[in-house]
Amino acid sequence: MNSANDVPSVSRLKIGFILARSFTLSAFALFVDTLRLASDEADKSGRVLADWQVLGSTRHLITSSCGVQVAPTSDFIDPSEFNYIVVVGGLLNSETPVDHHTVEYLKKAAARKVSLIGVCTGTFILAEAGLMKNHQSCVSWLHHDVFRERFPGHEVRADRIFNLDRNRGSCAGGSSAADMAAYIVRRHISKAAERNALEVLQIDKARTALHIQPRRPLSIESNDPRLKAALIIMERNIEKTISIDKLAASVGLSRRQLERLFVEKANSSPAIIYRRMRLERAKHLVMETDAPLIEIAMEVGFENASHFAKAFRKAFGQSPTKLRDVVAAVP
Structure with a gap:
């Protein structure tokens, strides 16, 4: 400025x-x-x-x-x-x-x-x-x-x-x-x-431009601003996924530091949580829209429908096609 x-x-x-x-x-x-x-x-x-x-x-x-x-x-x-x-x-x-x-x-x-x-x-x-x-x-x-x-x-x-x-x-x-x-x-x-x-104004201290917006992505509880920022960036980059290296750099950490932070605070790796976010988004689209599965796969960052279907089945215990059929059968 x-x-x-x-x-x-x-x-x-x-x-x-x-x-x-x-x-x-x-x-x-x-x-x-x-x-x-x-x-x-x-x-x-x-x-x-x-x-x-x-x-x-x-x-x-x-x-x-x-x-x-x-x-x-x-x-x-x-x-x-x-x-x-x-x-x-x-x-x-x-x-x-x-x-x-x-x-x-x-x-x-x-x-x-x-x-x-x-x-x-x-x-x-x-x-x-x-x-x-x-x-x-x-x-x-x-x-x-x-x-x-x-x-x-x-x-x-x-x-x-x-x-x-x-x-x-x-x-x-x-x-x-x-x-x-x-x-x-x-x-x-x-x-x-x-x-x-x-x-x-009865404000104790002004927050800086690095302060994280007060929102909790997913259900992960953490007061660490770097973890919160990383989760929000993941959430905002579902369709066009970013690398873990770039994600780490965006919150001022090396990849190793970010991975250590996630394991310590979220008991998981950033890659696993990122995939979970993408699949949760896919599940919502499968259940709530009529979009072709290949379009959903592409939208959540998978390169092909086969890879997407395998990951979806592993995460939710059934294929996206089966889940859509179940939803459609509910009166």
């Missing part, structure tokens, strides 16, 4: 917010309140060290997903006025979460090298505008599959709470919006400003 000195004419940390239709109020509130409390001492709310605006192509009220409305405070002024422009998304069922003028403004900001951040599904808006093609995106595990389907060829992860990739940022949303805002405050203002904001 750009440092404060990368954008000339900016004396304070300045952030512009773009709120999508049905945006997530909590994510916006936590982000902007972290800025507010970092900008002044105690809880005075003065815009001493930071400033922010809610930008809009019109001054019409923007309705959040919970029904609370927020009014833009500024038109689309020169994007170079800001260190960051933060797009706060929300519900995915809106076909046009922002209008054409907003998309053009974001493209203009990108052309002027202003750092862009997607919060919650705001990353979808940036990707739809073609602004995340060469950057890694971080989205909630709830939205990972939808993102991958909509934007093939984009690098996306759903294990971390937020991600910073050069002049693009992305955040899973929810409480992690405060963590990302705290990082920006610490980077551009000071640790003291960050501490002031977090203390007033």
Whole structure:
């Protein structure tokens, strides 16, 4: 991400917010309140060290997903006025979460090298505008599959709470919006400003970009963040499987270290657990869809139907064809 000195004419940390239709109020509130409390001492709310605006192509009220409305405070002024422009998304069922003028403004900001951040599904808006093609995106595990389907060829992860990739940022949303805002405050203002904001918000300590999203894959209990991250990465790479070496590297371990970790914490090897995930996904598809078995085999990373059938029978005690017949016979 750009440092404060990368954008000339900016004396304070300045952030512009773009709120999508049905945006997530909590994510916006936590982000902007972290800025507010970092900008002044105690809880005075003065815009001493930071400033922010809610930008809009019109001054019409923007309705959040919970029904609370927020009014833009500024038109689309020169994007170079800001260190960051933060797009706060929300519900995915809106076909046009922002209008054409907003998309053009974001493209203009990108052309002027202003750092862009997607919060919650705001990353979808940036990707739809073609602004995340060469950057890694971080989205909630709830939205990972939808993102991958909509934007093939984009690098996306759903294990971390937020991600910073050069002049693009992305955040899973929810409480992690405060963590990302705290990082920006610490980077551009000071640790003291960050501490002031977090203390007033009753947050003990900001989580880093390496923190794992609070979700437990499968039924494996573990507090080890490296194991959690590896499991989520496996879960998100069922169709296009990745090697154990690459999996280990993605969580900062060697293959041997990863294997030792899995044996210690999960009483199994990463390869066995990965195959189990793939076969559980296959079992669901066999029972819930009419897809040909060869398609299911390919979707969960098997090269041919014969190999798939053997692995399936070993795991579940019957062939995929037999299981589908049993399911079909149930009235």
